[in-house]
Amino acid sequence: MAKCPKKEPDWLMISALQHYAYCPRQFALIHIEQAWADNFFTAHGNLLHERVDSYESEQRGDIRYERSVAVRSNALQIRGKLDLLEVEGGSAKKYYPVEYKRGKPKQEPWDKIQLCAQALCLEEMRDTTIESGAMWYWQVRKREHVPFDEELRGITLQMIKEAHSLLMSGQTPEPIADQKRCKACSLNDLCEPAVFRRDHSSAYIEGIFSDPTRSESNGD
Numbered sequence: 001m002a003k004c005p006k007k008e009p010d011w012l013m014i015s016a017l018q019h020y021a022y023c024p025r026q027f028a029l030i031h032i033e034q035a036w037a038d039n040f041f042t043a044h045g046n047l048l049h050e051r052v053d054s055y056e057s058e059q060r061g062d063i064r065y066e067r068s069v070a071v072r073s074n075a076l077q078i079r080g081k082l083d084l085l086e087v088e089g090g091s092a093k094k095y096y097p098v099e100y101k102r103g104k105p106k107q108e109p110w111d112k113i114q115l116c117a118q119a120l121c122l123e124e125m126r127d128t129t130i131e132s133g134a135m136w137y138w139q140v141r142k143r144e145h146v147p148f149d150e151e152l153r154g155i156t157l158q159m160i161k162e163a164h165s166l167l168m169s170g171q172t173p174e175p176i177a178d179q180k181r182c183k184a185c186s187l188n189d190l191c192e193p194a195v196f197r198r199d200h201s202s203a204y205i206e207g208i209f210s211d212p213t214r215s216e217s218n219g220d
Contacts, residue, residue, distance in 0.1 A: 012163055014071070014080030014121070017156070018114040020163040026187055027163060028172035035190050063088045071121035076160055082118045095122055097133040104139040109155055111135055112146050116156040119148050 013031070020027040029035045057066045064087045072079035084098040099115045112135065119130040134143040146152075166173070175182070175193035182193045 010077065010164065010167060011072075012078045012160065012167060014078050014114055014117045017078075017117050017159050017163055018110050020166070021108075021110040021113050021159050023176050023181055023185070024162075024166060024173050025175050025191060025193075026185060028166060029187050029191060031167060032170055032172060035187060071118055071125060073121040073124045075124060076117075076120060076157075077164065078117055078121065078160060080118065080121075082122075085122070093126075093128070095119075095126065095128060095130050097122060097130065098136055098143070099133070100136045100138070102138045104137050105135065105144045109152065112152055113156045113159050115146055116148055116152050117160065120153070120156065 016027060016031050019030055057064060059065075066085040066087060067083065069082040069085045070079075071082050082097050083100045086096040086098065088094040088096065097115060097118050099111065099118065101111055115133050115135060119133055122128070123130055130148060132145060132147045134145055136143050175191065179193070182188055182191070185191065
């Protein structure tokens, strides 16, 4: 009897984790429905990464700077590209990943999750432990130091698990409750979260008034 070919693992792009952490519906529209739309923010971000993605490495003293580094984790089935990796030292190397973003530092861990996932890949690939990295934000023109502590690692692993699960389901979830995030989303017009929420509100109201138990309890 012929054996069935082994199914390739469902790999997840590391950049998709930022999409999922920001909004699972956005993640599904991009990575399940293959929808995308550029706005000013994404266009500016693309321009920034064009400048960063030179693929040229350089040595300054004891530190080597590697750009556009491909990373992957077979254990987590994630892969992607790291903007900048600083490698310090000789035989006992220290690695310091840096991710570039167009905006400014955020209270939410969306960007840090992406950076931590890159570090997890590097740890597996180079058999090492990475204690921290940095986010570089265009709007403030400076780095934000990011420790890879247990809390961030736990959140990152949870996001990877949930994103894989949603990708395998093939289903697009409802809009998130936080409407402020929708305004800056490049998929706002395609997603139409306001219309979706309004449709559900109408259905809820219609359901109340069409429920016979309610009319009886009101004495009608």
